[in-house]
Each structure stands twice: as C-alpha cells, then as structure tokens.
Amino acid sequence: MKKLSEIMDREKVAGYVFVMPFIIGLFVFTVIPFFTSLYLAFTDYNVLSEPNWIGFDNFKRMFFEDKHFWNSFWITFRFALIQVPIKLCFSLGVALILARATKATGVYRAAFYIPSLMGGSVAVALTWKQLFAFKGPINAVITAFGGKAVKFMNNPKITLYVLIGLGIWQFGSSMLIFLAAIKNVPASYHEAAIVDGAGPVTRFFKIVLPMITPIFFFNLINQTIGAFQAFNSSYLITGGGPLNSTLYYAVHLYNRAFTNYEMGYGSAMAWFMLLVIGAFTALIFRSSSAWVYYESEGK
C-alpha cells in the first residue's frame, strides 16, 4: 500500500484536489438543480409532496390559460429593449469621459462604480423607492419649482420607467469594462490619426468604436441576459404593481413557484425563459459578424 504522501505528491492528484471545491459546487448548485428543474417542468410538483408527471400541461397552461404570462413576458421584453441600449450608450459615454487621465478620475471611477457594487442589494432598491415616493425628495424638488407632485410609483404608465432608470443608474460594471477597452486602444493609432488631422469625434468613430466592438458585443449579451432575468427592482420596489404594470417575468415566476407553491409550473416558466434568452443570444451572435471587428482576423 502506498503512503498517503506518495499519492498526494502526484501532480495530477494535487490538481484535482485543488479544483474539487469548485467541481462540487458546480454540481451541487448548478448542474443537478439544472436538470432537476427540467424534470420538474413536466410535473405538478407543489414542494410539499412528491411530483407527478403531467406531460406538457404546464406549458399549455402557460401559453393559453395564464393571463399574466404573456403580460409579464412583454413587460420584461419592453424593459430589456429600452434599458439595454440606453444603459450601454450611457456607460460608454461615461467611460469616454473617465478615460482621460486627470487627478480626479480615480475618485470618479470609484464613485460611478459604487451603485453597481450595490446592484443587487435591497438598500439601493429601497432608497430608490423613497426617492420617488409621493412625498419623496424628487417630488419635493418638483413641487418647489411649482410643479405638481407625480405618483411615480402608482402610475401604470410611468412606474416601469422609474425601474428602468434604476437599472441604467447601475451602469458601473459595463462602464468599467468599456473603460478598460478604451484604454487598450494603442496610443499609436491616435497619434497617427492626429498627425493626419483627425479631431476627437472622428477618432472616436473611426478608431475607438471599431476597436472596442468586441467589448460592446460582450456587454450587449451580458446586459440583455441580465435584463431578461430582472427581478430585484420589481420585487422590492413595486411588488409587480401598479396594476401589474411592472410584473417582470421573473417576479411572476417567483410568485407562482414560492408563494403559490407551484414549483413545477415555475420550472416550466424558467425553461421557457432559458429558451428565449438562448434565442436572443444566438441572434446577437449571428449579427456579430456584421459589426464586430476582431483585430486578429485582420479584416
């Protein structure tokens, strides 16, 4: 029998031991639940008792009976469609400003990133809720200038945009990635362009923008996926209201699965969303050959 030390000394074994925590975590928290939920999507699982196989009933109910299903789907779709482009442009703009090295930029970079650090946190959502409350600071400013107080949180036509505003405000992480990409554009390109008499606007559109398209592509996919999975702001700030106008898909799913104990139905909803996100991601990938520029390909 070999000694423990001999076994441990083998390089391969040591490697496996080091990655083991990750592998275990991956299986326990991702892979197994992933396939379990696929199975549960075809059952009537109610959390409290054993699941029964019911075929495609959950999906039938989703598409044809649940009046909130398509409602929440389109709200989420609209949310993503509006938030993602604005957020990307906004974070790119801020990144451009912060790319210039002055003494204060370090402080600003950190300051702009803070909302994203707290992105998922309850505190930010509640702060936002108070800011836009009927007697909150925003309305105080509006009334101070002689305006009429707006019911931001209770107007089905407005509330979704308040939540979109919160999403855009948390632009820090995509901004940081843009910033890194902008910094990576070789200075020699700029110098050459300046010699040729190109101004800052021309340089942005002819050099910076093409050079950072791969990063733009990355951010676009990331933000699209994130927007489709949006949950916190609606759940914490509006609870899906008013009149279900901010009932995101993920919130509807949560209500079904965890409030009404319809875990099977919730799983089916989750799998449908996975397919939708997959389709959008594939679409963005397909389109990438038309607008993403990779230096290495030398096109």
Next chain:
Amino acid sequence: MKRILAAILSLVLLLGCVSFASAEETTIRMLWWGSQTRHDVTVAAVNKFMEKYPDIKVEVEYSDWGGYWSKLATQVAGGTEPDVIAMDYAYLAQYAGNGVLADLTPYYESGAIDISDAAASMIDSGKINDIPYAIPTGSNAFVWMYRPDVVEAAGLTMPEKMTQEEMIEMNKIVYEKTGRTNHAHTGLDNVRNTARNFGGNLYNDEGTALGFTDPQLLVRIWENYNKGLEEGWQLPVGEGTAATSFDDLVADYWMGAHWTNELAAYESGNGCELKMLPWTDWSDAQQPATYFKPSMFWSITERSEKKDAAAVLINFFENDPDCFDIIGLDRAMPISSKIRAHLAPNLDENSQEIAAMLDYLALEGNSSPIMKPDIAAHADINTLWGEYNEQVQYGLVDDLTAHAQAFIDEANDIITKSLSK
C-alpha cells in the same frame, strides 16, 4: 509528517463544524413567524424551557410572515423541516393534506400535550378530517385599532361599537375637523366579513366555491371607497408615506384593522397609543361578522424523529405558567383556562384591554361561529381580489356591479380548476 499533521488538523476543523451533542441530550428545532416583539419573547421562553428541561436542546429559527411560507416549503422539499413549526389557519389544510404534519392524537391521549383545560371547539379548529394536526396557541378576533388622540382632536368620542355606515360618517367628520385621512377597508378580510354579515362566508363549507353570490356585497365595499375619495378622507392610492404596514397609523390613517394579539406590535411600530373597536358590521347585517380565530397553531412535523421531545416543547408553550409569564398574550389569548386564570391578575394594560375586548365579543350577539379553514386556492383568490380591487382604486371601473360579478365568476372558475387537479 507535516502533511499528516495538517490532515489531522483539518479533520479536527471539519468535525468542529458538527456540533457535539452529548449522548443524552435531544436536540429539536423550532420555527415560527412574527415581529421583533414576538422573536424576543419567544427566544426568552425557549431559554426558560431549556433551563427546566436540561436534556432537551432547542434550536430556534424565525422569519417574518412573508418569508415564512417559502422558507418552510423549501425546508420541507429538502427534508430539513424543523420538529416544531408554527402553522396558520390559511395553510393548515394544504400542509396536512400533503402529509407534512404529524397526527397529535397519541400526545393528546397520553397527556404529553395536556388539553384538559382547553375548550373542545378550540382543539377542533386544528383538525382536518377529524384528525388533530395542530393545536391553537390562542384565540383572536379581527378588530379596528384606532388613534384615540385623533378622535379626541376631532371632538368626538368613540362608541362601544358602531356600524360600517357610522364609521364612514365618522371618517368624514374627522377629516373635516383635523384634516386626517383614513381608509375604507377594501381588503379580502372585509369581503369575508361582509359576506358573513349576510349569512355567507368567503368560501362555502364544502370549499367548492365562494360563499356568496350577490355582487352587491362587493359593490357596497367599493362604494364606500369611492365615497371617501369624493369626500376627501380616503387617502388616494400612492399618496401614503408609511414604509411598512407597521407604521401607517403615523401619518396616513388613524384606523387599521388587525388581530387583537397584534396590539403591542402596532403600538410600538407606530410609536403611539392605540385603542380597539369591534369590527364594524353593516347596519342591515343579519348576523355579526366577528369570529374567534385560532391565532396560530403549533404542529409537529411528520418526518420528525424526536416527536416526543417536540410534544414536551409544545406542552410547555400551551400549559406552562412559566412560559406565559414571559410571552403573555403575544400569541393571543391562551386556550388553557388555567393559564388564563394565572395571567389575569398580572396582565399589563395592553393585555387587559385585549382580554376585555375578547370578553366583550364573546357576549351573545357580538360574534358568530368560525368558518372552515381556507381552501388551497386561497392564495390565488387573494391575488385575484387584489387585482380587481386595484382597478377600482385606480378609477378604471365604471360599472361596479359588472366588475363584482366578473370577480365572482373568475374566482369560482379558479376554485373549480384547483379542485380538478
């Protein structure tokens, strides 16, 4: 050598995570919901229990009401549910029906859980199909809690009880005199109570449909709301300042409808004195809406391997004077007559008020018998009512009768579907 030493040390570290329970000691887990006030007193009572029963160790978990049911369901799904859990009337049928709860009959029979001092009707309220799955912690009634200072400022005196119509009138006067807004109750509790006023209930006894068919019952609730908007005393939706439901009596309202045992929690949440008024029946009501509801229950979980120890703990929370010296009336008026007699001389002012209110409501003509536990589709019906009600509050509904009829039809449809599953 070093490596072996490291291996041993890490093994020790791992074992350290597993608690060392001595051989004779039984460890049970307990879960409940509630406010901070309740958590504090319950933890103190559990400590007292462990002092009296050194061979049983109790690990406590608690949550707010909203998180409780997802937490408990998740634990059941994972097979890690605690041995003793708090249960509610609205969920009892669902949890018992799915086999989560243990039959308490053997513990009643052996006297491990002593029910000899409790009214049979109370014990029966924890039964599903004649099997006791839960024992009530106490009884409660749904009443109004109001700000006496606001009533006084308006130059009014609160009568012993009043009708829904009189209350609406009072709202108007208070608003004119003090500018204080209030709310016409449009929650599902008012739907239930209004139906009870006219001989119905929220659900029928068989649990196969709503317990009323007349849309006018709902229309009169909404008409009061609209009247309040017209007269100015109804705070329009979205203009409230309260951060939680525990502080809405500070600026938004001067009345709220709550369960009697919650008096202390709402007083501390709002930071002001509150008084109680019986639920307001309609002036043309056929019977009082008020009923005594088991405030909550204790249950033992079916998969618990330490049911005997769990029964000892439940008995402590039902029958031990030492426990009630700490928790008082937090879980409502105890079901044991001995405990009630034990508490009577030492009740604080709040608890005396609650006891007096419950005594008053127990008088003939002030209350009517309780309904069956809520049906499994109750959560759905609750959501549905919220949607229909919101549409009225946003002024989107012209024909209230048609709107009410649509709610009744859709609710019955949901109940029928849930039964066919």
